[in-house]
Amino acid sequence: MSDAVLLKVENMTKRFGGLTAIENLSFEVRHNEILGLIGPNGAGKSTTFNVASGFYRASAGRIWFEGTDISRLSVPKISHLGLVRTFQHESLMPEMTVYENILVGTFSTLQDAQKRHDRIIETAEILNLSNYLNEEAGSLPHGVQRMVSIAIAFASRPKLLCLDEPLTGLNQTEVQRALAVFRRIKEEFKISILLVEHNMKAVMNICDRIVVLDYGVFLAAGSPQEIKTNPNVIAAYLGRRHEQ
Numbered sequence: 001m002s003d004a005v006l007l008k009v010e011n012m013t014k015r016f017g018g019l020t021a022i023e024n025l026s027f028e029v030r031h032n033e034i035l036g037l038i039g040p041n042g043a044g045k046s047t048t049f050n051v052a053s054g055f056y057r058a059s060a061g062r063i064w065f066e067g068t069d070i071s072r073l074s075v076p077k078i079s080h081l082g083l084v085r086t087f088q089h090e091s092l093m094p095e096m097t098v099y100e101n102i103l104v105g106t107f108s109t110l111q112d113a114q115k116r117h118d119r120i121i122e123t124a125e126i127l128n129l130s131n132y133l134n135e136e137a138g139s140l141p142h143g144v145q146r147m148v149s150i151a152i153a154f155a156s157r158p159k160l161l162c163l164d165e166p167l168t169g170l171n172q173t174e175v176q177r178a179l180a181v182f183r184r185i186k187e188e189f190k191i192s193i194l195l196v197e198h199n200m201k202a203v204m205n206i207c208d209r210i211v212v213l214d215y216g217v218f219l220a221a222g223s224p225q226e227i228k229t230n231p232n233v234i235a236a237y238l239g240r241r242h243e244q
Contacts, residue, residue, distance in 0.1 A: 004030045005064075006160055006192050007052065007083065012061035014044075014051050014216075021047045022216040024061070029160060034186055034193040036203045036224075039213035040236070045196045048213070049164050052194075053085045054078040066159070079108060082159030086166060092148045094138025098129055101137050101148050105155030119155055126188075127151045127181055143174040147181070154185060161185065162194045167202055175199065179206050204228065212236075 007029040014022040022044045029035045037045050050056040052063055054075040063071045070078050092101050102123050106116040124130045127147045132140060137148050146166060153161060163182075167175050179202060185191050197203050203210065204224040212219040212227060214236045220227060227233050 006031050006066060007194070008064040009048070009052060010062045010064065012048070012051060012063065013059045014047055014056060015059045020216060022051070022213075025213070025216070025218050026061075027211045027218065027221060029192055029194050030209075032186065032190050032192060033208040034182065034195060034206055036207035036210040037194060037196045037213065038198075038200070038203055038210060038227075039219070040215075042215065043213040044216035045213060046164060047216075049085060049162055049194075049196060053083060053162060076108075079156070079158075083162065084153045084156055084158040084160070085162035085164065086149050086153050087164055092137045092145060092152060094136065096137060097134055098124070098137050098140070098148055098151075099133040102129075102151050102155050105152040109156045119157075123151050123155045126184060127154070128177060143170050146170065146174075147178070150181075154191075157189065158191060160192045160194060162196075164196050165198065166195070167197055167199045175202055182206055 005028045009025060009027050012022055012025045013020065025048065037048065039045055047056065051058050054070065054073055058071055062069055065081055065083055068081065070081065099120055102120045103116060106119050110116045110119060124133055127150060129147055129151060132144060137145060150163065150166060167178055170178060182193055183206065186193060195203065195207065207224055209222065210224055210227045211221045212233050219236055220230050220233050222230065
């Protein structure tokens with residue numbers, strides 16, 4: 001496996017009873033890149049996230065993270081290796097403060113109380129949460145809650161941050177702020193990002209490469225420009241969306 005490859009999904013299949021959600025899927029995430037994973041509703045994007053991060057077990061195929069086979073590892077073990085994910089819906093603790101929420105994200109990697117505090121302050125600054133640290137997370141606007149959920153995952157400083165629909169419900173200003181945060185995470189911390197997102201303008205703007213799924217099957221991979229002009233993608237996804 002190339003040193004440039006961080007996550008390698010190899011011939012992955014996931015079945016739920018008689019339903020095949022993902023079939024023979026292969027792709028890779030490289031070091032220090034933002035990879036977009038797109039496709040129509042029901043394409044298998046979130047299922048792919050769940051299998052790669054250990055929440056589901058693949059029916060067939062292998063998943064490698066920095067050369068380690070993680071196909072059968074538990075969620076905590078995968079997280080400890082440096083692969084951390086967010087969810088479509090907020091995964092924060094609403095009755096806890098923003099500070100306490102981010103603190104939870106530091107437990108897996110830091111033992112020292114002062115280092116945890118410093119990590120929380122740094123994380124809050126990067127995600128524009130410094131003014132909310134003492135606020136109950138559940139009382140905050142939707143866009144801020146989104147950033148808190150990402151902050152919890154980012155607080156562990158993973159090698160790969162998997163973001164599942166992080167821009168849902170955000171207005172245009174909030175989207176632009178979030179994209180700036182993602183770029184900073186990649187550039188300053190050399191953290192790769194695997195991004196599932198329906199906002200095509202944002203995906204094309206932020207991603208180094210894009211993988212396209214259609215009904216659980218690999219359809220295409222390439223740069224944003226290559227994906228924009230791929231006739232199979234236009235027919236299966238982009239064109240269909242533009243018709244709505």
